[in-house]
Amino acid sequence: HALRARRSRRPSRDAEAMLRPAARVRLPRIDTTTCLGCYACVDACPYDVLAVERYVAVVARPEACCGLTLCEQRCPNGSLTIEGGAPIEGRPRLGDDLGSLDVPGLYLAGDITGLPLIKNAIHQGAFAAARVAEDLRKAGDRGPGLDLIIVGAGPAGISAALRAKELGLSFEVIEQGSVAQSIQSFPRGKLVFDQPLDLPVTGKLWLKESTKEELLAHWLRIVRKERLPIAQETRMVSVARLVGGAGAAADAPAGFAVVTEPRDGGPRTERRARRVLLALGQRGSPRRLPFELAAEVEGRVYYHLADARSLAGQRVLIVGLGDVAMEAAIALSRQPATEVTVVYRGGGFRRGKTRNIEEMRRLVAASRLSLRFETDVAALTADPRGALAATLASPSGAEAHPCDAVLVLIGSIPPWSALRAAGVRPTVEPSDRSAPGDVEGTTPAGPPP
Structure with missing residues (x-):
């Protein structure tokens, strides 16, 4: 019965084709x-x-x-x-089983593969874990170490962990933040819509038409109930492939050494596993302002907005004009006694969801927020009393803009440095630009990812 149940959950060939991102x-x-x-x-x-x-x-x-x-x-x-x-640039070279074509034994799932939407990440995670189990079964002797290390505890990582547990694999999940960090970064009360997905072990990981809080609570209950081994606040430093072994082919994967360290610093630890699944997000690290921030300023600069109420009653400067920045501005404009100013270096709306652009225009017309085009942030300073001010540069010159908090929402740097270090190569080299859906609001800092 268990074997029939497992087989019934295997995706059809059409479903498998949908799990592969377009090239x-x-x-x-x-x-x-x-x-x-x-x-x-x-x-x-x-x-x-x-x-x-x-x-x-x-x-x-x-x-x-x-x-x-x-x-x-x-x-x-x-x-x-x-x-x-x-x-399409910046897509990892993947096989039909979501395995890397450059690093045998290394699998990828989630947003980093180029296939968007949470439901697709959930499908990919379960699919990749099943392929790992099949790969290990064919390889024979287990040997030392874990069967699988999963890097990332988002939708793909949690789904892969549930499937790995059902299939009897020994595994551990490494997460540099906390479980479902990407969901936690959604604005408070954000509605998430999609179709329910049946998953092994716990039934439905996805909640139809749920808020961010409902979805997050549901996922955390699943993680606790299933006692998934997740090492939170643990950053992956490197993934090194161990090749060969007695009687093995020269290119046969003998396993991987995964080096990790505590997110806030500390001694490094090496973990061994026969296979590795990188269940990473596309966004990687947030782009930052192109200048150093003093200690007294850094604590008032934020790179995401989880709850607009936390900044209610303050003067907030938002840098950027992508959908994320516009949604933050709209949410903050609804808070009492909150002054919102959005600065963008471009001359107008370049792209964005129609409903966000229309709402921004409505709020500007109603004097609910200020929108300044062709404006960049040149500096952030605090006076001896701690009052924060931004130096805004525009064609008309530089001016000081007093504020209490700064939201920098200018996109993010995809995690290609980590992928390249692991040996993964893109189909076409990615250009230096933000992750999809965001628009830069200032000059990107640092070299291309």
Whole structure:
């Protein structure tokens, strides 16, 4: 019965194909002669890529398209099709089993593979763990160390851990922050919508139409109930592949040495495992301002907003104008006695979800927030009394802008340095730009990732 249950949970070939990220840019193509203008594709797209203009669908935001094909599936008469184009940069070279083509025995799952949405990360994590179990079964003798080390305790990592436990693998999860850190960084009360997903062991990891708090509480209950071995506040320093062994082929994976250290510093520890799954997010580390911050200033500069109430009644300066920055500005504008100023180095809205742009314009018109284009942050200083001020540079010159807190939401640096150190290579070299969905608000600091 257990064997039949396991087999029944194996994805079909069509489902497996959906777990693999697209290697090339995939954009909707609309036949305007047959398009009904029914909004089915517009409503299906979670990224506001499509719009209806003059009674037909158009691709309004091609840069935001992730090639999910939801729009194509919802089109009632086949007027919309997805077509491939140029290779996508910054995608790891992966096989059909989500294993690295450059490092045998190393698997990847989650946002870092280039496939967006939480539900896809959950599917990928469970799928990768099953492939690891099958790989180890074929390899034979277990040898010393764990069967699997999972790096990352987000949707993909938790899903992989649940599947690994069901399959009887010895494993450990390494997480540099806390469990479901990406979910914790969502704004307070944010609604998350998607389809429920049946997973092994605990049933449904996903809650349909849940708030951030409901989803997080549900996941933490699962982690506690299943007693998943998760080392939190533990940073991965390096992953080194151990090759060969007695009677083994020269390129056969003999296992991996994973070096970790406490997030806040301390002695390093080496862990050994036969296989490694990198269940990392695409965002990596947040981009920071391109100058050093004094100690008295650094504590008032933030790189995400989890709860707008924490800054209520303050003068808040937001740097950036991507969707994350706009959503933060909108949330803060609703707090009592809160003064919100958004600065952006560009001359206008470059991209973003239509509803966010429209709400920003409405709030500016109502004097609920201030939006300054062609403006950059040149410095942040505090006077002897601790009062914080930003030096804003614009075509009209420099000026001091008093504030109580600064939110720097200018995108993030994908974790390619860690991937390259592990031996993973991209299909096409990534350019120096923010993670998808964000727009830089100032000059990026440091070299390209």
